[in-house]
Amino acid sequence: MEEYAFQTEGLVKRFGTTTALAGLDLHARPGTVLGVLGPNGAGKTTAIRVLATLTDPDEGLARVGGLDVVQDAAAVRPLIGLAGQYAALDEELTGLGNLVLIGRLLDLRKRAAVQRAQELLDRFGLSDAARKPVAAYSGGMRRRLDLAASLVGRPRVIFLDEPSVGLDPGRREDLWRVIRELTADGASVLLTTQYLEEADALADDIAVIDHGRVIAHGTPSELKQIVGGQAVAARPRDPGRLGDAAAILATVTGHPVERAGRHEIAVPVDSDRAVFEVARRFEEQGIALAEFSLRLPSLDEVFFALTGAPRNPPDSSGNDGTEARRSQA
Known part of the structure; x- marks a missing residue:
């Protein structure tokens, strides 16, 4: 039996009378990117929150690295990194201070935490602002710092929820490069995005979800065949x-x-x-x-054919109708 980097089986999550996930089945092989597409409110963020041990499912199973996210939550957390839709940063600390703090919380020695922080600040083009308080950062800089924070512990599975929102095109290309480097090193990525060209450029497989369940799954090329010709x-x-x-x-x-x-x-x-x-x-x-x-048809055309409506462009917050307010699991 193939062991997936992460997977869900029949995942159900309800919030009162609203069913956010209605039997969701996802899986990704190690070292690959799974792109998850869907209209606002489809359940993308809720699925990430369950996989990241932030929310317990009502029914079904979710595993990361073969471990159950509910029963083995403490063992799952060191394996994962999460960059949610909302940056979770201490605005009074500097960029360097935020990353060092996370490193120390992950049991890195101080020297190792500082070294890792400096590596990530360089990687995300934030070295010049390393000693400035986050309160002085622009929105794009905060987004990059939050992404860097998700990688401090060198996670093997990374959940990226609308990571490009707030980034200019040049920085988006930098992010794509980082994601490709991570998977080349063997990490696995779950990427939710409403920039369909991003999914086309990065994803090995794509799952399209609507109303809390997968309505199509395949490679970008396979999904484009749905429209035909x-x-x-x-x-x-x-x-x-x-x-x-x-x-x-x-x-x-x-x-x-x-x-x-x-x-x-x-x-x-x-x-x-x-x-x-x-x-x-x-x-x-x-x-x-x-x-x-x-x-071939574009992913935009596939999205329309599957969901019956044009994709919803992300708003200024990147919100898809659910909440993800923490960036480090």
């Missing part, structure tokens, strides 16, 4: 030729053409031969192209 997208160099390009696409493929952007159009294709025929006709008609690609 491939599409050709074209953007003429001269926007005035958009109508001519659309006419060629419709004639060759026999499918209606859709707008994919301000000056870009796309149409489903049934075979690779249609792609070559479209390209040939563009050349015949002298339509120069700024972009021309054959692509």
Whole structure:
């Protein structure tokens, strides 16, 4: 029997008359990233809180490293790191002080705690602010410090709940690099996100949940097959030729053409031969192209097909309708 880095089986959690989890089944192999997608209130944060031993389930099982999160909670906690939707930092302490404090709570000797803190501050681009109080940090800096705090104990399983909210694109790329480095070293990551390109870039497998249960599971490529087929997208160099390009696409493929952007159009294709025929006709008609690609559906399209509604972009707090107010399990 395969041992997963973490897993849930038939997980149920109720809050009064609200059922947050309704038989949730998740699992991830060691050294991989499991992306968990879902609309606001789907139960993503509640699932993390159960796996992180912060909330007991009402029914079902949850395991981390083969250990039951309820019966073996004390043994599970040293194995995990958690960065929740809300940064849990002491604003009166410096960035360095926060990380050293966590290291000491994790039984590191003072020298080792300081060394680990400095390593993480360097890794997250916070060295220059290491001795400033957290109260003076920007929102993005606090988010990075909270992420660093989740890694102080070198956890083997890391739960990241909407980690990119509040980060600018450059810092988001830095975070992606760190996640890839962690999994390369053998760590496993559960990543909830509403940035679907983030899941596409990082996740080995994706679970889409809605109303507290998994409605689809697979690799990004497998999930994209749910929508079906491939599409050709074209953007003429001269926007005035958009109508001519659309006419060629419709004639060759026999499918209606859709707008994919301000000056870009796309149409489903049934075979690779249609792609070559479209390209040939563009050349015949002298339509120069700024972009021309054959692509699978996007995860946004998959999300819409599965849930019946566009994804909800994260608000300023990244809240998905449940609460996660601690960043270190």
